[in-house]
Amino acid sequence: xxxxxxxxxxxxxxxxxxxxxxxxxxxxxxxxxxxxxxxxxxxxxxxxxxxxxxxxxxxxxxxxxxxxxxxxxxxxxxxxxxxxxxxxxxxxxxxxxxxxxxxxxxxxxxxxx
Amino acid sequence: xxxxxxxxxxxxxxxxxxxxxxxxxxxxxxxxxxxxxxxxxxxxxxxxxxxxxxxxxxxxxxxxxxxxxxxxxxxxxxxxxxxxxxxxxxxxxxxxxxxxxxxxxxxxxxxxxxxxx
Numbered sequence: 001x002x003x004x005x006x007x008x009x010x011x012x013x014x015x016x017x018x019x020x021x022x023x024x025x026x027x028x029x030x031x032x033x034x035x036x037x038x039x040x041x042x043x044x045x046x047x048x049x050x051x052x053x054x055x056x057x058x059x060x061x062x063x064x065x066x067x068x069x070x071x072x073x074x075x076x077x078x079x080x081x082x083x084x085x086x087x088x089x090x091x092x093x094x095x096x097x098x099x100x101x102x103x104x105x106x107x108x109x110x111x112x113x
Numbered sequence: 114x115x116x117x118x119x120x121x122x123x124x125x126x127x128x129x130x131x132x133x134x135x136x137x138x139x140x141x142x143x144x145x146x147x148x149x150x151x152x153x154x155x156x157x158x159x160x161x162x163x164x165x166x167x168x169x170x171x172x173x174x175x176x177x178x179x180x181x182x183x184x185x186x187x188x189x190x191x192x193x194x195x196x197x198x199x200x201x202x203x204x205x206x207x208x209x210x211x212x213x214x215x216x217x218x219x220x221x222x223x224x225x226x227x228x229x230x
Contacts (some may be wrong), residue, residue: 036221038157041224042223042224065135100159101159101163101208101219102159103156103158104156
């Protein structure tokens with residue numbers, strides 16, 4: 001499975017946009033980009049995923065570069081409750097590894113007042 | 114989104130005892146469930162993949178005789194930590210996926226904190 005690289009930590013002021021980058025330069029054609037977050041002592045929470053088009057939901061936007069080698073998760077108006085570890089994961093859509101998620105160290109996002 | 118529950122949320126046991134953790138998908142049928150373990154200040158590590166009605170597939174280094182997994186129905190998987198020791202103390206998290214021909218989104222349970230004395 002392709003590996004991802006994320007900055008270990010980022011800070012953001014409450015109400016401002018948080019842009020979380022992720023590099024996945026070895027991503028293959030059948031791999032999706034998933035984003036999860038984990039608030040302290042809880043299970044990970046699914047945020048969004050995409051293949052090659054940009055995606056948006058009520059919470060975030062996911063921007064995937066045209067060559068698919070990197071992506072950015074955007075929280076348009078961060079709140080204190082968005083403080084968490086954010087994981088960017090690439091996962092194949094089929095084969096024996098179908099559905100397996102390999103978690104890296106993620107990015108610790110701290111939103112401060 | 115889909116809801117996955119785990120029970121118990123926290124358990125403390127004596128060394129040598131066995132502990133069973135349940136993982137349930139509440140509003141969807143999960144053809145595949147995954148079990149992860151997370152030590153303090155570390156990331157999640159996949160332990161095993163279980164498919165309903167078949168044997169679980171364990172990741173390298175995970176003892177299948179120590180971590181017994183049963184996926185008896187499309188909404189329930191159990192993880193039994195047999196003869197638990199203090200080094201098994203960890204945060205155990207399950208996830209469930211609904212499967213399908215296109216991308217499968219996994220939903221995670223809230224986790225079970227196991228402390229072995």
